[in-house]
Amino acid sequence: MSDDATAPGEGARGRLVELEVGAVAHGGHCVARLEGRVVFVRHTLPGERVVARLTEAADGAGFWRADAVEVLEASPDRVAPACPVAGPGGCGGCDWQHVDLAAQRRLKADVLREQMHRLAGLDVDARVEEVPVPAAAGTTPEDAARGLGWRTRVAYAVDAGGRLGFRAHREHRVVPVERCPIATPGVVDLGLPAVRWPGWRSVEAVVPGTGDDALVVAEPRPGARRPPRVPDVPAATSVATTSPRGPRQPPGPVSRVRGRTWVREEVRGSGFRVTGAGFWQVHPGAGEALTAAVLEALAPRPGEAALDLYSGAGLLTRALATAVGERGRVTAVEGDARAVADARRNLHDVAGLTLVHGPVERVLEERAGLEADGEPRADVVVLDPPRTGARARVVAAVAALRPRAVAYVACDPAALARDVATFADHGYVLRGLRAFDLFPQTHHLESVALLEPR
């Protein structure tokens, strides 16, 4: 086929090739083979025959990447995307808009199984469960059934002309959007993309799952001497700004422009204040689903000592505290100072709580806040790390406490599988695994693993 788009030094980039598409792989793509090389292909499905454009194809690379641009033989699981910018070269946010929702969940379960097999040497029976969108989010039943209208937090990038959009896959280019179909009606109704945001780098819409008033958090472009003007947003919406940050840095301090710098979330009748840009799950049913899964896995008993690692604003800390009761004790460890301050307010009524601010890896090694009668003690542990996982040092320190059960909440199945393998080296085995579709239309999934001593 034609290779006229290839520029010198770019290998075969731009070339159109015909591919027989094989299994799904972690990351929102499928595997194909071309001239003895693996090609990761987006916008396709297992079993399809497609024409694909090579998007990364350096001569010496171990694998190439491609976008399917024409479907020659379609999978029965293929559907029309709900989003006009979901295709090749478009928004990099959703990977599976072209896939039937039930089939998306099967693909995610395949990925979880494959990662557990390859990285942890375990054959697991994985299924990805649907998580209902609570009525308070205002999503229509039709949208909910299609995996749309669920996202309560949407971070837009801003292009050079001040238009809001999302980054293209593996590119800095911003694809402007008018309306994101996976966002809740509350986010869409803010109408943020309808106006220009010159001078800003990112704009985040936060509309709590409770349907409470929204917060907009805007980050200026680096180098601005003072924050640019905030365009008009609906009257009841709070507005805050945050300072520019690097790609892997935590969000900077939040400054109030109008209203509050935080939103109020609610799970199981408990309120949680979450300061702008601080961590909270983006699916409004996530709090309930993960709380239930963690409690089911650990079955904490009254009087036990519980340890909540990467505790954020205190969602799972609250559940553990309720379960172990007044005779029990809970230690929560969190690295983001604002999340710790939120947790302190959210859990002010909890007796026997120790909140520790610091990196989990260091706190565990220093055993700060873990002592009971002179001995470090944790009967049950929750681990809910960021995408990179807990990693060997933290896993070793958790295992050294000899808890009777560990619930590991994971947003990346590869990191989970690697950490499960490390736990096995320390005598802890996988006794349970559930997975939840907290991110419909994307390749992401959330898992809750139960680990117990062998």
Ligand SMILES: C[S@@+](CC[C@H](N)C(=O)[O-])C[C@H]1O[C@@H](n2cnc3c(N)ncnc32)[C@H](O)[C@@H]1O
């Ligand atoms: C996936 S969130 C979980 C939050 C909380 N468990 C919840 O359910 O809302 C991960 C949390 O870990 C925190 N974090 C990231 N790296 C950390 C580290 N090395 N030490 C302590 N906390 C960290 C983040 O600030 C974030 O609050």
